Amino acid sequence: MNFFPALPISIARKAGSDGRKAAHQAVQSGALVVALKQYEEVEEILKPHAAERAKIYMRQAAEHFDLTPRQQVNLFTIYLYSYINGAWDTARKQTHRHKR
DSSP states (O other), X not given: OOSOTTSOHHHHXXXXXXXXXXXXXXXXXXXXXXXXXXXXXXXXXHHHHHHHHHHHHHXXXXXXXXXXXXXXXXXXXXXXXXXXXXXXXXXXXXXHHHXX
């Protein structure tokens, strides 16, 4: 099942990858600090930050790829959740390394 039928898969994959990479870099550099709690709480805390990054990414991609409004929304959603998941994963890995 394709949840994002209007967005070319290559652009969707790139958005997901770029979102995770950006979050990973932000957490590793200390620009984004993630306090590990329940995932649902972390998601709500990270959403405003991730949404700002996703808007910037969406605007740049919309110009570059000439995306329709629907495609822009799909791209925004992919980037947003990839960023949140990337930040969460990186924070968990850092915490796990520090506990050893």
